[in-house]
Amino acid sequence: GQQVMQIPQYQHVQEGEDFTTYCNSSTTLSNIQWYKQRPGGHPVFLIQLVKSGEVKKQKRLTFQFGEAKKNSSLHITATQTTDVGTYFCAHPRGNLIFGKGTKLSVKP
Amino acid sequence: EAQVTQNPRYLITVTGKKLTVTCSQNMNHEYMSWYRQDPGLGLRQIYYSMNVEVTDKGDVPEGYKVSRKEKRNFPLILESPSPNQTSLYFCASSLWVFHNEQFFGPGTRLTVL
Numbered sequence: 326g327q328q329v330m331q332i333p334q335y336q337h338v339q340e341g342e343d344f345t346t347y348c349n350s351s352t353t354l355s356n357i358q359w360y361k362q363r364p365g366g367h368p369v370f371l372i373q374l375v376k377s378g379e380v381k382k383q384k385r386l387t388f389q390f391g392e393a394k395k396n397s398s399l400h401i402t403a404t405q406t407t408d409v410g411t412y413f414c415a416h417p418r419g420n421l422i423f424g425k426g427t428k429l430s431v432k433p
Numbered sequence: 434e435a436q437v438t439q440n441p442r443y444l445i446t447v448t449g450k451k452l453t454v455t456c457s458q459n460m461n462h463e464y465m466s467w468y469r470q471d472p473g474l475g476l477r478q479i480y481y482s483m484n485v486e487v488t489d490k491g492d493v494p495e496g497y498k499v500s501r502k503e504k505r506n507f508p509l510i511l512e513s514p515s516p517n518q519t520s521l522y523f524c525a526s527s528l529w530v531f532h533n534e535q536f537f538g539p540g541t542r543l544t545v546l
């Protein structure tokens with residue numbers, strides 16, 4: 326089925342460094358969602374992007390949707406230990422397809 | 434409080450013993466779904482339902498059954514569990530699948546011996 330490829334699979338950063346995860350598709354996406362799952366927790370919705378070239382910000386988090394609507398990124402500026410977790414992108418296709426996620430660890 | 438609840442949260446069972454994991458939401462959502470999460474494989478959808486009495490297979494439906502007799506409930510049934518169904522299961526709901534956030538339950542950790 327239609328998949329979204331998410332990279333990197335893991336990212337280890339020093340607290341204060343920036344972090345970016347990417348989500349790529351071979352086909353055009355109608356929209357894309359981002360979720361965060363803390364260790365031991367459940368996925369929690371962060372945001373949805375719908376428009377080509379859309380950029381949205383939530384405090385230190387910046388989300389982008391590519392012009393061709395085939396890729397998306399999540400960038401965290403100046404990571405904190407509270408950012409630890411796995412970040413997933415997801416897109417609807419009748420059902421909802423999730424990327425495999427990027428696991429972020431932050432060293433204090 | 435708006436939420437998705439799952440029961441049980443933890444379950445250890447044996448091969449072949451039928452089990453049901455319940456899922457309930459109090460948000461009057463149309464769409465409900467079940468996912469399993471395994472290391473390195475991410476979240477994979479098992480079944481989903483767009484409304485009462487309407488269910489469809491997701492990406493990994495083999496060995497599972499679901500029903501949607503009421504809007505709020507979407508139980509996951511394992512008729513004859515096997516060890517390869519050991520996993521972390523999440524139920525989720527949304528107002529509608531498109532352009533809507535998914536609300537996830539707390540998860541059910543299932544071990545099949």
